[in-house]
Amino acid sequence: MKRYRYLLLSIAILVLAYFSIEVKALDEVNQSRAATFDPKAYARDFLDKKLAPVLPQAIDLPELLSKLSQNKDETFEKYSHAVSIGNLRNFLVQGEGKVTEIQENEVLIALNNTEPAQVVHLATEFIYGNSIRDAAGLFDIKNFSNSNDINSIAAEINRIIRSEVIPPFRKQVKLGDRVQFIGALELNQARLNVRQLEILPIQLSLK
Amino acid sequence: MKHLHFALMLMLGLSTTACQPKKTPQEKKMAIIISTLNNPWFVFLAENAAAKAKELGYEAKIFDSQNNTALESDHFENAIVSGFQAILFNPTDADGSVANVQKAKDAGVPVFCMDREINSNTVAVSQILSDSYSGSVAVAKHFVQQLNKKGTYVEILGLVGDNNTWARSKGFHSVVDNYPALKMVAQQSADFDRNKALEVMESLLQAQPNIDAVFCGNDAMAMGAYQALAGAGKADKVKVFGFDGAADVITAIKEGKVSATGMQFPQVMAQMAAVFADEYLRGKRDFAQKIPVAVELVTLNNIDDYAAFGKK
Numbered sequence: 001m002k003r004y005r006y007l008l009l010s011i012a013i014l015v016l017a018y019f020s021i022e023v024k025a026l027d028e029v030n031q032s033r034a035a036t037f038d039p040k041a042y043a044r045d046f047l048d049k050k051l052a053p054v055l056p057q058a059i060d061l062p063e064l065l066s067k068l069s070q071n072k073d074e075t076f077e078k079y080s081h082a083v084s085i086g087n088l089r090n091f092l093v094q095g096e097g098k099v100t101e102i103q104e105n106e107v108l109i110a111l112n113n114t115e116p117a118q119v120v121h122l123a124t125e126f127i128y129g130n131s132i133r134d135a136a137g138l139f140d141i142k143n144f145s146n147s148n149d150i151n152s153i154a155a156e157i158n159r160i161i162r163s164e165v166i167p168p169f170r171k172q173v174k175l176g177d178r179v180q181f182i183g184a185l186e187l188n189q190a191r192l193n194v195r196q197l198e199i200l201p202i203q204l205s206l207k
Numbered sequence: 208m209k210h211l212h213f214a215l216m217l218m219l220g221l222s223t224t225a226c227q228p229k230k231t232p233q234e235k236k237m238a239i240i241i242s243t244l245n246n247p248w249f250v251f252l253a254e255n256a257a258a259k260a261k262e263l264g265y266e267a268k269i270f271d272s273q274n275n276t277a278l279e280s281d282h283f284e285n286a287i288v289s290g291f292q293a294i295l296f297n298p299t300d301a302d303g304s305v306a307n308v309q310k311a312k313d314a315g316v317p318v319f320c321m322d323r324e325i326n327s328n329t330v331a332v333s334q335i336l337s338d339s340y341s342g343s344v345a346v347a348k349h350f351v352q353q354l355n356k357k358g359t360y361v362e363i364l365g366l367v368g369d370n371n372t373w374a375r376s377k378g379f380h381s382v383v384d385n386y387p388a389l390k391m392v393a394q395q396s397a398d399f400d401r402n403k404a405l406e407v408m409e410s411l412l413q414a415q416p417n418i419d420a421v422f423c424g425n426d427a428m429a430m431g432a433y434q435a436l437a438g439a440g441k442a443d444k445v446k447v448f449g450f451d452g453a454a455d456v457i458t459a460i461k462e463g464k465v466s467a468t469g470m471q472f473p474q475v476m477a478q479m480a481a482v483f484a485d486e487y488l489r490g491k492r493d494f495a496q497k498i499p500v501a502v503e504l505v506t507l508n509n510i511d512d513y514a515a516f517g518k519k
Contacts, residue, residue, distance in 0.1 A: 084338045085479075086472060086501030105352075126351070128344050128382050145328040145496050147374065151340040155381050188503065191512045 037149045043156035047202075050138045054092070055182045055203055058136075061095035061120070062113040064185075065194060076189050081137035083130060083150070087190040092135040093199065094182040095120070096207075099175055106198075107169075109179055120197045122181060122204075124170055127162050130154045131200050135184035161202065169204045178207040236266035237484055238286035240279060242299045242323065244271040246399065246427055248451050249297060251516050252321060252473040256295045259481035265292075274366065274398070276303040283307040287314040293484035294318045295477070300368035301326045317487050319480040322473065324370040324497075333483055333494040335476045339371045342450065342469035342502025343378030349467045349506060350383060350422060350448055357388035358419030361411050363432060365399040365424035372396075375424045375450055375469075383422075392418060397428050404431030412439050420446040426453035426468055433464055452505060454515035461510055469502040472517040476500055 059079055067075040080089035097109035097120065105125035110117035133139050133154040144150050173179070183199040237260040241253045257267035270286070272279035276299050286294055287310065294311055296318050298304035308318045308330040320334040354360075362379070365372035383389050392415045397404035404423065412418075412435060421436075423429040429449025436442045442464065449456050452470035459465040483494060505513050 082501065084341070084499040084501035085475065086503075088501040088503065126348050126382075128348055130341050141497065141499070142495055147324065147336070147340065147370070147497060147499075148377075150497075150499075151374070151378070151381075154341075191509070 037146065037152070039149065039152035039156045043153055043160060046133075046139070046153065047157060047160060051132075051136055051202065054136050054138070055094075058092040058094040058182050060113075061093045061111060061185070061197075061199075062118070064091060064093055065114070065118065068187075068192070068194060072189070072192060076187075080187070080189070081134050083134050083139060083141045087188045088186055089189050090131045090135040091185045091187065092182070093185045094180075095199075096178065096180045099173060099177045099179060102173060102175060107173055107179070109181075118197070120199055122179070122183070122199050122201055124166050124201075127158045127166070127200050128155075129158070129186065129200075131184035131186045132157050132161060132202060158200075161200070165201055165204060169201070169206070172206055180205045180207060234266075234290055234292075235264055236268065236291050237293045237295055237481065238268055238270060238282070238289075238291040239295045240270045240272060240282045240286065241297045242272050242279075243274045243399075244269070245273070246425075248426070248453050248471075248473060248516065252297060252477050255474045255477035256321065256481055259478040260295070260484070263481060263485045265481075265485070272299050274299050276300050276307070279304060280307050280310075283310055287311060287316055291316065292488055295321055295480045295484060296331070297321050298323045298325050298369075300366070301370040303368060305330060317484060319483050319487075321476045321480045322371070322471070324374075326370070328496050331496075332487055333480075333496060333498060335479050335483070335498045335500065337371070337471045337476065338499035338502050339374035339450070339469075340378035340381075341499075342471070342504075343375040344382055345502070345504040346422070346448055346450065346467055346469050347379040347382035349504060350379070350420065350446075351386055351389065353446055353466055354389060354420055356386045359390045359392045359415070359417065360420040360422060361393040361395070361408075361415060361418055362391055363404050363407055363421060363423045363428050364394060364396040365428070367396050369399075372399075372424055379422055397423075397431065399425045399427060401427040401431040401434075404428035405435050406431075408432040408435035409438070412436070412441070416441075418445055420448065420466075422448045424450060426451035426456040429465055429468070430455050430459065433459065450502075452513065452515060452517055457505070457510065457513060457515050460505060460507060463507065467504060467506045470505045470513055470517050471502050472500055474516065 080091050082089045097111040100110050101108035107122045109120050182203040183201040239256045241249050253269045260267040270282040279299050304325050305327045311318045312330050317332045320331045393411050395407050397407040421432045426449040429447050433447050436445050446466045449468040456465050456468050
């Protein structure tokens, strides 16, 4: 009788142990925390309904460079935006120029109305980060309490640009073409370097 | 009998008073509870928070949780009972630390998280956090460029229960996973610890001797990984990427031993937490729940612009 009791007890302990332990892969632990927020829908809506109407208001890049050389801090204060606190700030800029070089990951453009011509790097591969999301100052972090959502929106906006804006441009662009662009420019306010400007495109057109 | 009643009431009263947090107007003190002081980065965070609290007129005491949520819980109880008016907090575990913050909130002691997040938006007054995801996106972009979009690599993760671990990993993979010729052959945790990373890397090198790079969730682990690679004679072949902006990694980048790191600004976070706590105690209540602090990419190209912990 005692033997049966021990057997039953052992089975009960094993069953309890089995159901109380769950083995998961490390990244599954993180994925399971994901909320139901739809970043794809939000990003699409943000680009089409919020960002698109203000694109024509982007500051002319040569004008921005001139203002930065005259009064850096005031220009940052007036034209730059960022969700994060710190030195990295983003500008919504537009410009026009001539294609001087086509590389694997970017297209180099000699900017109009700059003397000597300022070369800007139009990114066509590495379109990542918060720059496009933040450049116009339309993204309000107070509407979000989940960091994953905030990051997913930027990632999704960049994915849309990489898949919809870049391929047709890369297909057509040739040396010597004239390009009109509207895009996002990230600059470090404390360590300002305007020698190598990288623009993440939002809208591109060839003339 | 009446005397007995009076004595009992008196004892009860005294014992109840003894259990109450001591709050006298002349006592102004902030507790700084830190996940671990076994890492110079967190020592810097703690010391800056304490310095700012003192500058604002508070007595400041630093508590080391030694990456142990139970010890952290003891520190919270101690801080509440000892009458600290605010807690500047660097959590050990995004989930496990929530109960501790709740305990403080219930006792009327405001908590301000620094650098590490907790998985609740209602218990801490504000969470001032490094933008780990975006910082890792910048490191990952450099990683892809350095490896020319191809090769094999391993990832060494931080503490599995810390949101920064996953924010960094997710930010990194949000870029790197777009390049199918870049293959992750192993992913393992070393708890943000240099010695553990050394052991993990030694073990990984046994199974994966021909990797091209290693991405580490913090600089302490990057240094541990580098040490293992140097010991195996592979330091020149394998690129090491870290995150934090710690002193030894800044030197290692200058010497070409480490390829890049994400520079965090612990001083900004620590000082902001102390200022917020002071403002709260003066009556302000309107604080954003999450405040990201930008992380900057540091490589050999811009190393002269930076010093350890973003001090330059």
